[in-house]
Amino acid sequence: MSFEEKPGAVIKVPVWLRPWLLLAVLLVLWQIAIQRHPGQLLPGPWGVVGGIADLLRHGLLLKYVVASLFRVTWGFGLAVILAVPLGMVIGWYTRAEMALNPIIQILRPISPLAWIPIAILWFGVGDLSAIFLIFLGSFFPLLLTAMNAVRGVPAVYVNAGRNFGLRPIDLFVRILYPAAVPQLIIGLRITLGIAWLVVVAAEMIAVNSGLGFLIVDARNAGNRYDLVVAGMVIIGLIGLLLDWGIRSLERVKSFRWSYSEE
Incomplete structure (x- = not known):
């Protein structure tokens, strides 16, 4: 006599929905913890929502977000324009790397925040x-990424280009750069996160606007911790959107051709 086991009912949650369910659970736990300890300074989720609404009502949220994004765009953009081509040249020419690598390795570990006094002085x-x-915080990671990306280009691509008589500039534009793009995108994604971290820290000291300034100003102006946490939440959400924007470049077909190598 055989018995057939009936599988129990299992609720399958779509993959795209799981992170949002986890976030909802964390918010509920956060609210419960605040209700059980109402004397704590940390506001609850509804208090943070109220802080965001307060910023919107006074027209400060858009102003501070635009200010932070403006600084990141310029600092990160300048770093990309200078560091990527320079890093590719240094990575390709061994003598250039031997000459400049000691200076790069000395300057690279210095935190961008250590430059704040000099930045204010200048x-x-x-x-x-x-x-x-932001430029300093982005420059060296991008420089090293470009150097490593060029060194990792398969020799067969370079030899094929030389066999077709490509000039050095054409070799860079048509062979080295396209082959290095996938690794460069990864470097851009990591470095943009660094740039977003640096702008928040810099705004706490070196400017009087932006999301970093919002956090410090809210702390100093009557311990408005609802605005402090609201600023932190906004920073996290914008960072998520920036990361998503860079990751979307990985799906561009013209940027993925080097993955076709067998």
Whole structure:
């Protein structure tokens, strides 16, 4: 006599929905913890929503978000324009790497925040100081990424280009750069996260606007911790959107041709 086991009913949650369910659970636990300890300074989720609404009502949210994105765009953009071509040249020419690598390795470990006094001395308190700090925080990671990306280009691509009589500039544009793009995108994604971290820290000291300034100002102006946490939440959400934007480049077909190598 055989018995057939009936599988129990299992609720299958779509993969795209699982992160949102986890977030909802964390918010509920957060609210429960605040209700059980109402004397704590940390506001609950509804308090944070109220803080965001307060910022919207006074027209500060858009102003601070635009200010932070403006500084990141300029600092990160300048770093991309300078670091990527320079890194590819250094990575391709061994003598250039031997000459410049010691200087790069000395400057690379210095935190961008250590440059704050010098940035204020050179540029004063304002956008230029923050842009300079973001540039420094982005330049060296992008430089090293470009150097490693060029060194990782398969020799068969380079030899094929040389066999077709490509000039050095054409070799860079038509062979090295396209082959290095997938690794460069990964470097851009990581470095943009660094730039977003640096702008928040720089705005706490070197400027009087932006999301970093919002957090410090809310703390100093009557311990408005609802605005402090609201600023943190907004920073996280914008960082998520920026990361998603860079990751979308990985799906561009013209940027994926080097993956076709067997």
